Amino acid sequence: MDNVVEITALSKAYTQGHEQILVLEELDFYIAKGEFVAIVGPSGSGKSTFLNIVGLLDDVYSGEVRLFGRRVEDLTEREKAVLRLENIGFVFQFDSLLPEFTVQENIEMPARVLGREKGGKAPELLKRFGLEEIACKFPMEISGGEKQRAALLRALRNSPALLIADEPTGNLDRHNSAVVLDDLRRAAGLGTAVLMVTHNEDAARRADRALHMDGGKLTGGAG
Numbered sequence: 001m002d003n004v005v006e007i008t009a010l011s012k013a014y015t016q017g018h019e020q021i022l023v024l025e026e027l028d029f030y031i032a033k034g035e036f037v038a039i040v041g042p043s044g045s046g047k048s049t050f051l052n053i054v055g056l057l058d059d060v061y062s063g064e065v066r067l068f069g070r071r072v073e074d075l076t077e078r079e080k081a082v083l084r085l086e087n088i089g090f091v092f093q094f095d096s097l098l099p100e101f102t103v104q105e106n107i108e109m110p111a112r113v114l115g116r117e118k119g120g121k122a123p124e125l126l127k128r129f130g131l132e133e134i135a136c137k138f139p140m141e142i143s144g145g146e147k148q149r150a151a152l153l154r155a156l157r158n159s160p161a162l163l164i165a166d167e168p169t170g171n172l173d174r175h176n177s178a179v180v181l182d183d184l185r186r187a188a189g190l191g192t193a194v195l196m197v198t199h200n201e202d203a204a205r206r207a208d209r210a211l212h213m214d215g216g217k218l219t220g221g222a223g
């Protein structure tokens with residue numbers, strides 16, 4: 001199977017004083033190419049902790065994490081950084097567009113970081129997602145929903161194999177949430193594996209599979 005992420009027996013604990021607090025407990029997980037998976041769970045259940053590990057932002061855990069067929073524990077810091085830049089896109093609840101750049105320039109930013117400014121992928125993405133009208137606007141000139149959509153296109157700029165979205169609709173009204181969920185589905189249709197955390201059961205239903213995080217355990221999820 002064409003799995004982008006494969007995780008076996010993942011556990012993570014935080015130390016508080018003399019106590020070890022187990023946040024993730026023996027999780028198994030996978031996501032395939034082009035699949036849209038949602039994780040739902042109460043606040044504090046470990047969702048962001050999990051995403052940070054999958055996104056190579058945290059390497060303190062036990063268990064095995066495989067990304068794009070490679071065992072993450074065997075990689076150097078540099079290899080992980082490259083893997084992250086080239087293959088993983090991130091979207092968060094609050095937008096993080098750079099205010100002094102236009103939408104199009106913001107979307108090109110991940111390519112600049114990789115020294116790949118040429119290619120003009122932003123116009124194509126804006127067109128594909130129906131956002132051409134805001135290409136030349138600055139973040140302060142567009143709505144919250146549009147900002148979130150622009151941030152999503154920026155995350156997709158380098159055609160990542162994996163998109164990690166932590167509460168991407170958490171700050172949006174119903175209509176804009178639906179639009180962003182459509183965008184995420186479209187991204188999956190283009191071949192990106194989309195891993196989304198949400199508090200919203202309706203949003204989770206839009207995914208191919210919804211998993212539940214509770215007490216550090218991940219359950220459920222028939223397709």
Ligand SMILES: Nc1ncnc2c1ncn2[C@@H]1O[C@H](COP(=O)(O)OP(=O)(O)OP(=O)(O)O)[C@@H](O)[C@H]1O
Nearest residue numbers: 014015016023041042043044045046047048049050
């Ligand atoms: N750096 C840290 N040090 C100690 N404990 C932490 C740290 N980060 C998170 N935790 C604890 O780990 C648990 C899981 O946190 P996490 O942020 O993963 O939850 P979450 O499911 O994303 O919650 P939310 O829905 O509110 O975003 C919480 O109990 C939190 O207090």
Ligand SMILES: [Mg+2]
Nearest residue numbers: 047048049166
């Ligand atoms: Mg969180």
